[in-house]
Amino acid sequence: MKIDAYSHILPARYFERMRELADPRPLKRWLELPALHDVDARLEMMDEFGDDYQQVLTLSSPPIELLAGPDSSPDLARLANESMRELCDKHPDRFPAFVASLPMNDPDAALDELTSAVDHLGARGVQVFTNVNGKPLDDPEFEAIFAEMARRDLPIWMHPTRSAAFPDYAADDTSKYEIWWALGWPYETSAAMARLVFSGLFERHPNIKIITHHMGAMIPYLEGRIRLGWSDQLGSRTATEDAAHLRRDLSRPPVDYFRRFYADTALSGSAIGTRCGLEFFGADNVLFGTDCPFDPEGGPMYIRETIQVIDGLDIPADARERIYHRNIRRLMKQSAS
Template structure:
């Protein structure tokens, strides 16, 4: 069995509404090139290559709901996404054992309502959050109730990066060049969001909270030394006027690096064996999940799956650890039979 914990979809009804809401149709170029993203028949044919044991947890593709619709409309859009994903799971339970709920994060009241509806009524097994909400960090107190509720329910949060080309690489420019905003900006987004959740004390307040970070925890595993000896152990030494050291001691009874290891991470690294081994060394086999980023590869779906399986099968781990990566850990987190 292989359960792909981080594959993306735009269900047909949601995709149709998404296109109606788009101000700039050129922004749909990438999604239109990927039939397996919104054409369920194309997706199922693509999945057949990997046998009956290959399944996908459905997560809504970017952009975030709150970037497509304002507070007055985002709730209906999230409801459409979640209802559509539920229908796909019901129609194809052998392929899609579960889905992760989308939330209208720009409307706090609607977010609470949709979270309860998606988990209680539709049977979602977690929620997906993006690394910022309209430019606001996830440690903003307004978003605290979402994390508190997911900790209370003992269900995971899927964390996905978001940043667009309008986020310039340099202050003197108006936009990012060469798609740096994606290739380097997304790993930074994820790493920065993880850091805000750690240093704000959120993981200390909710020690059982489970957050699955996309792309193997981004920059965090590779920067273990910089985060540990360089940052965690010297926080506040470089910044005048900020009492970061005092805040750290007040909020975090443990070394900050320990909190970073509490995150979970998927293997969606575009087939990078080096990055997978690095992330596995940092998080451990119990905190690494098979995820592929399907269907965002040059072949429109199967290449990332094929390459990720190759990398995992070549890892120097026990068969028990490999089974945890492939399906046991995600089933435990989602409490799936």
């Protein structure tokens, strides 16, 4: 069994509403991917991988809070969640679960939608993006959402968001050469992880479960900088930072908290990156995920190559089973059928 823990979809009803709200120019990529919004194309694509391949559905970017203001984002989130529930009900053998979307630009409404989506629609977690219209996730107004997910002991899927409007240099107006995506998204994820760690999230909620997209981004590769550069030298490079306060509030070295995140294998088929992330997070915290359907073939390529990478890892069979399906089932509290 292989359960793809991080695949993206835009259900048809939601997709039509999104097209009404969004600037059509940036949507070109989405329109060219039938498997993203055409469920028949999606199912046909999945057939290549046999009956034991399933997908946990997460809503594709852009974030809901970029599409609609607080006055209408709750309705948009509800449409997304109801539409994904319908897909799971219609195709339970392919889509065993979905992840709820939240109107994060209205934190009170987001908490209401979290409750409704989990309790009434059966969502097995929620998805948040690495910032909310530029506001970091460790902002106090989002604390209740993290606290509630920790209380429920259900996972949070965290997806990067950044656009060309975020320049790479102060002298520029925009990011060039899609640096905002290729390098900016890994930075976004890593920065969000750091903000959550140093704001004390894992101290307040020791058992919180957060799934980072793309194998924890830069964190595994930068283990040395985190382990040595942050542990004993935190604050020494910035005169205005209260290093003593930061060290006092964290009961463990920073790297220990970073290892508590979960990470998927959505690395565009990178065997080197997968081995690095697996060594950092450990087999219990790594989940099979592909980023389907955002590959050059429109869906199957990343699945095929990610499976090839995982099957080629020099790990015990039990560890491979945990990565492929046992870990995500445990996180979602779903037993094997």
